[in-house]
Amino acid sequence: MKKKLSIVDIANSLNVSKTTISFILNGRAQEKRIGAELVERVLKFVEEVGYKPNPLAKSLRTGKSNIIGLMVEDIANPFFASIARLIEDRAYNNGYKIIYCSTDNNTEKTKDLIEMYRDRHVDGYIIAPPEGIEDDINSLIKAGFPVVLFDRNLENVNADYVVVDNLFSTYNATRHLISQGYKNIAYVSFLSSQAQLTQRLQGYKNALKEYNLKPIVKEVLFNRDNDVIMEPIRTFLKKRKDDIDAILFGTNHIGVCGLRLFSELGIKVPDDIAVVSFDDYEVFQLFTPPISAIAQPIVQIADNVITTLLSKLNSPVKDKSVKTITLSTELNIRSSSAPAKSNVVPV
Amino acid sequence: MKKKLSIVDIANSLNVSKTTISFILNGRAQEKRIGAELVERVLKFVEEVGYKPNPLAKSLRTGKSNIIGLMVEDIANPFFASIARLIEDRAYNNGYKIIYCSTDNNTEKTKDLIEMYRDRHVDGYIIAPPEGIEDDINSLIKAGFPVVLFDRNLENVNADYVVVDNLFSTYNATRHLISQGYKNIAYVSFLSSQAQLTQRLQGYKNALKEYNLKPIVKEVLFNRDNDVIMEPIRTFLKKRKDDIDAILFGTNHIGVCGLRLFSELGIKVPDDIAVVSFDDYEVFQLFTPPISAIAQPIVQIADNVITTLLSKLNSPVKDKSVKTITLSTELNIRSSSAPAKSNVVPV
DNA sequence: CTGAAAGCGCTAACAC
DNA sequence: GTGTTAGCGCTTTCAG
Numbered sequence: 001m002k003k004k005l006s007i008v009d010i011a012n013s014l015n016v017s018k019t020t021i022s023f024i025l026n027g028r029a030q031e032k033r034i035g036a037e038l039v040e041r042v043l044k045f046v047e048e049v050g051y052k053p054n055p056l057a058k059s060l061r062t063g064k065s066n067i068i069g070l071m072v073e074d075i076a077n078p079f080f081a082s083i084a085r086l087i088e089d090r091a092y093n094n095g096y097k098i099i100y101c102s103t104d105n106n107t108e109k110t111k112d113l114i115e116m117y118r119d120r121h122v123d124g125y126i127i128a129p130p131e132g133i134e135d136d137i138n139s140l141i142k143a144g145f146p147v148v149l150f151d152r153n154l155e156n157v158n159a160d161y162v163v164v165d166n167l168f169s170t171y172n173a174t175r176h177l178i179s180q181g182y183k184n185i186a187y188v189s190f191l192s193s194q195a196q197l198t199q200r201l202q203g204y205k206n207a208l209k210e211y212n213l214k215p216i217v218k219e220v221l222f223n224r225d226n227d228v229i230m231e232p233i234r235t236f237l238k239k240r241k242d243d244i245d246a247i248l249f250g251t252n253h254i255g256v257c258g259l260r261l262f263s264e265l266g267i268k269v270p271d272d273i274a275v276v277s278f279d280d281y282e283v284f285q286l287f288t289p290p291i292s293a294i295a296q297p298i299v300q301i302a303d304n305v306i307t308t309l310l311s312k313l314n315s316p317v318k319d320k321s322v323k324t325i326t327l328s329t330e331l332n333i334r335s336s337s338a339p340a341k342s343n344v345v346p347v
Numbered sequence: 348m349k350k351k352l353s354i355v356d357i358a359n360s361l362n363v364s365k366t367t368i369s370f371i372l373n374g375r376a377q378e379k380r381i382g383a384e385l386v387e388r389v390l391k392f393v394e395e396v397g398y399k400p401n402p403l404a405k406s407l408r409t410g411k412s413n414i415i416g417l418m419v420e421d422i423a424n425p426f427f428a429s430i431a432r433l434i435e436d437r438a439y440n441n442g443y444k445i446i447y448c449s450t451d452n453n454t455e456k457t458k459d460l461i462e463m464y465r466d467r468h469v470d471g472y473i474i475a476p477p478e479g480i481e482d483d484i485n486s487l488i489k490a491g492f493p494v495v496l497f498d499r500n501l502e503n504v505n506a507d508y509v510v511v512d513n514l515f516s517t518y519n520a521t522r523h524l525i526s527q528g529y530k531n532i533a534y535v536s537f538l539s540s541q542a543q544l545t546q547r548l549q550g551y552k553n554a555l556k557e558y559n560l561k562p563i564v565k566e567v568l569f570n571r572d573n574d575v576i577m578e579p580i581r582t583f584l585k586k587r588k589d590d591i592d593a594i595l596f597g598t599n600h601i602g603v604c605g606l607r608l609f610s611e612l613g614i615k616v617p618d619d620i621a622v623v624s625f626d627d628y629e630v631f632q633l634f635t636p637p638i639s640a641i642a643q644p645i646v647q648i649a650d651n652v653i654t655t656l657l658s659k660l661n662s663p664v665k666d667k668s669v670k671t672i673t674l675s676t677e678l679n680i681r682s683s684s685a686p687a688k689s690n691v692v693p694v
Numbered sequence: 695c696t697g698a699a700a701g702c703g704c705t706a707a708c709a710c
Numbered sequence: 711g712t713g714t715t716a717g718c719g720c721t722t723t724c725a726g
Contacts, residue, residue, distance in 0.1 A: 006719055017697040022721060033695050052466050056407045057719035060702050065403070067446075076432035078425060085423040085449060092448065092460075097467065099414075099444050102432060113439075119399050120444065259633050286606050288635035353703050364713040369705060380711055404703035407718050 010051050014042060021046075025053065059121060068309065069117040070100040071110065071127045073151075079252060079279055079296070080128070083150075086302030087126065094310055096123070105192075105222060107132040114140065124309050129154050131194055146312035150305050153195035153324075160312070161324040162304045166196045169294045169329040170203030173248055173276045176292075176331060178211050181340030182246035182274055188233060188258060189250025191219035200250050200278060216244060220254070230257045237261055244273055245340060252279030259287060275336040290334035297327050357398050361389060368393075372400060406468060415656065416464040417447040418457065418474045420498075426599060426626055426643065427475070430497075433649030434473065441657055443470070452539075452569060454479040461487065471656050476501050478541055493659035497652050500542035500671075507659070508671040509651045513543050516641045516676040517550030520595055520623045523639075523678060525558050528687030529593035529621055535580060535605060536597025538566035547597050547625060563591060567601070577604045584608055591620055592687060599626030606634060622683040637681035644674050 011018035021042060023032045029039045045051075059065045068091055072080035084100060091098050099122065103110040107130050114136050117125065124146040129137060137157050140147050150162040170187075177185050187204045189197060205215050218236045223229050233254075249255035255277030262269060269275050269289055277284060280295035304325045358365035368389060370379045376386045392398075406412045415438055419427035431447060438445050446469065450457040454477050461483050464472065471493040476484060484504050487494050497509040517534075524532050534551045536544060548564065555562050565583045570576050580601075596602035602624030609616060616622050616636055624631060627642035651672045 007721095008719080018720085019697060019699095019722080020695090023696095026721085035695075038695095054407075054468075054719050055466055056403060056412070056468055057702090058721080060401075060403045060407050060704090060718090061720050061722090063702080074432065075422070075435065076425070076429045078423070078428070081425070081428040082423045084447075085421065088422065088447070088449060097446050097463070098448075099446050100431075100435070101439065101445075102435060116444070119402055121401075121403055256629060256633070263633070282603055283630050283633050286603070286610070286630050286634055354705095355703080365704080366706075366714080367712060370712095373705085382711075385711090401703050404718090405705080407702090407720095408704050408706090410718085 004054075005049065005051055007051075007053065010042075010046060010049065013049075014045055016042065063121060065121045065123055066096050067120065067122050068096045068098050069120075069122040069125045069127075070098050071103050071113060071117075071125070071129075072100065073105055073128050073130075074102045075100055076102075077253065078281055079298070082298050083302045083305075086299060087306050090303070090306040090310070096310075096313075103128070103130050104224065105130040105194075111136050118145075124148075124313050126150065126305055126309060128152060129157075131192070146309055148305050148309045148312075150301060151196060155195070158322055160308050160322045162301055162308065162327070163196065163324070164296050164301070164327045164329050166199035167203040167206070169278070169331070170200040170248060170250075171207045172203075173278075173292075173294055173331055174204045174207035175210075176333065177246045177248065177274060177276060177337055178207065178213070180246075180274065180337055182337075183213060184216065184244050185213065185246040185248060186216040186218060186240070186244045187248050187250065188218045188220075188236070189254055190222045192222070197250060204248055216240070226257060226260075229254065230261060233257060234261055234265070237265055237267065241265070241267060241273065246270075246274035246276075246337070249275070249277035252277060252281045252284075255279070255291070255293075256281075256283055259283070259291070269336050270338050271341065274338070274340065276331075280332055284334075287336075289336050289338075292334045292337040293332050295330045295332050297329065300327050351401075352396065352398055354398075354400065357389075357393060357396065360396075361392060363389065410468060412468045412470055413443050414467065414469050415443045415445050416467075416469040416472045416474075417445050418450050418460060418464075418472070418476075419447065420452050420475050420477075421449045422447055423449075424600065425628055426645070429645050430649045430652075433646060434653050437650070437653040437657070443657075443660075450475070450477050451571065452477040452541075458483050465492075471495075471660050473497065473652055473656060475499065476504075478539070493656055495652050495656045495659075497648060498543060502542070505669055507655050507669045509648055509655065509674070510543065510671070511643050511648070511674045511676050513546035514550040514553070516678070517547040517595060517597075517625070518554045519550075520625075520639075520641055520678055521551045521554035522557075523680065524593045524595065524621060524623060524684055525554065525560070527593075527621065527684055529684075530560060531563065531591050532560065532593040532595060533563040533565060533587070533591045534595050534597065535565045535567075535583070536601055537569045539569070544597060551595055563587070573604060573607075576601065577608060580604060581608055581612070584612055584614065588612070588614060588620065593617075593621040593623075593684070596622070596624035599624060599628045599631075602626070602638070602640075603628075603630055606630070606638070616683050617685050618688065621685070621687065623678075627679055631681075634683070636683050636685075639681045639684040640679050642677045642679050644676065647674050 007018045007021055011021050024039050024042045075081055088098050101113050110130050110133050126148050128151040129149055134154050134157050141159055148160045208215050220229055220232045249258050267273055276292040278294045280293040284291035284293045354365045354368055358368050371386050371389045422428055435445050448460050457477050457480050473495050475498040476496055481501050481504050495507045552562050567576055567579045596605050614620055623639040625641045627640040631638035631640045
């Protein structure tokens with residue numbers, strides 16, 4: 001096992017100062033007017049012996065770690081997992097590694113995590129922020145760390161955001177259901193004051209209002225255990241299933257829980273209840289009947305997030321300007337929201 | 348913004364040597380017989396000012412980074428994402444952070460990744476290894492790094508493994524199909540010489556052999572693009588769908604591709620073709636009809652992986668012994684493999 | 695153009 | 711019991 005060599009080793013072998021080596025390796029040879037021949041020789045030798053600067057030492061010295069902290073709600077959720085995958089690729093291609101964690105939307109946990117990342121000298125942050133984390137994020141920003149938030153807005157945090165147009169998405173989806181002839185449209189989602197969820201709720205309400213329809217909202221508490229999530233929805237469905245002719249689900253997670261209950265309770269889609277869910281997902285495409293869904297542009301989200309972060313990371317001057325990128329979703333209409341048996345209303 | 352303080356700062360403030368601080372903070376006060384009163388005072392002060400040792404400096408000095416490298420095939424695959432989630436929790440609870448990456452089963456990419464991790468002084472490795480990576484893993488082990496492999500075995504690599512009993516799983520699933528009266532059972536999977544896949548194929552063949560049935564195997568190349576995966580399967584199904592009465596899918600990914608094609612080609616499950624797939628997954632549970640699946644014990648896998656790694660990480664003496672943990676799967680029988688219309692064979 | 699030397703913050707021999 | 715000091719490997723100022 002060949003011992004790991006350091007910059008001094010190679011400096012000695014070449015009878016050159018380690019400063020020179022450092023300059024050459026960091027591409028500052030030109031600037032420092034180091035002889036082309038020497039540069040050549042050093043590079044060749046370094047290549048030959050496979051020398052690699054110790055990134056830890058480098059980090060200690062420069063304060064940069066080349067690590068990006070990625071904080072999502074739950075890495076096992078396909079929406080976040082897909083985004084993580086896309087971000088990973090771009091980050092690695094740009095010389096950054098990713099440390100990830102799942103916040104579970106838990107504020108305290110997230111605070112700890114941010115602190116840990118900070119201790120670790122993470123260079124930049126990509127966060128799907130839980131509620132109540134505003135101060136911590138602001139302090140990150142004030143300390144000069146590049147931060148990109150996604151999936152949801154935070155009030156009073158002046159950061160870069162990549163989000164989708166939640167309000168219009170559910171507004172549009174609800175109108176779609178109305179135009180298909182549904183009149184008693186329920187909205188089932190998680191109870192939360194997070195921006196993306198309140199907006200989705202609002203979009204739904206706005207559409208109903210236009211048509212003078214009455215909102216039927218069922219919000220449940222988030223829980224890591226699906227059974228706990230399903231229980232209140234089960235009760236709700238049992239009680240109300242005959243008054244309701246359509247449901248809009250606020251997230252993929254809750255949508256899947258809903259579908260499970262449909263099977264269990266013998267509810268037929270779309271004859272008994274028509275369905276649209278937020279987030280598109282394999283399950284929705286393959287379900288019988290296929291479920292109409294509001295597809296978030298995952299690739300674009302990931303792309304914008306990482307592009308924004310990398311540009312902040314690479315810009316030598318601290319650019320204090322922030323931007324909010326709002327992407328639009330696509331309503332994938334499938335048979336779960338086929339026209340109602342009764343009658344169709346032009347919209 | 349309060350400047351980050353270092354160990355000297357707090358040593359100075361307290362008029363104590365930084366060595367003493369270091370000892371106290373590392374719990375070696377007793378051993379070094381440092382006055383209980385002083386220890387108290389230091390701890391209190393450190394707490395008060397919120398001092399945190401710089402982990403980078405610590406790493407540089409000690410060579411330990413408290414980071415675990417997690418290499419999976421694809422973090423967006425629900426099987427790996429779920430495992431990543433479980434591993435993450437345990438790692439963080441034990442003071443370790445996780446750097447992840449997706450290998451895409453690409454040997455060259457994985458080699459690079461291992462090298463990167465090594466440069467980064469990752470303390471331990473959790474890897475779902477691609478083919479051809481044996482030498483690199485062996486060199487990792489020889490260099491004394493704790494390595495836990497999972498999901499698949501590597502010949503000639505003497506490491507700790509956490510795997511499932513692939514051979515018995517498909518053997519058992521195939522027998523199940525036979526017992527339900529199916530006779531022309533195809534096996535559709537990825538073409539690969541990775542142990543988990545060859546074993547799955549073998550289990551299928553073994554079962555057929557016992558009943559003198561002829562194997563019908565379709566193996567396709569892996570590709571990140573689903574359409575490319577589906578194309579050869581589409582051709583296969585079109586040509587053979589009338590000779591086949593059941594299919595066993597080798598992975599969740601290929602199973603989902605298969606299901607998509609069934610819809611497209613109008614193949615009815617289980618009347619035209621009965622189905623069992625490796626890996627259980629929401630899509631399979633919610634599909635109509637629900638798809639029988641070989642469920643891997645995800646929680647147990649993750650648990651064994653991280654427990655094994657942590658114990659290696661914490662054991663002061665380099666334990667050269669390795670163990671292979673083989674977990675058993677569960678065959679979740681659902682209506683996709685209901686008894687064949689024709690006749691049922693006792694098994 | 696090149697080199698000496700001063701740290702980055704921490705640990706751990708080795709004195710005192 | 712406590713303090714001095716020498717690094718871990720690298721970057722970067724400042725002299726030559």
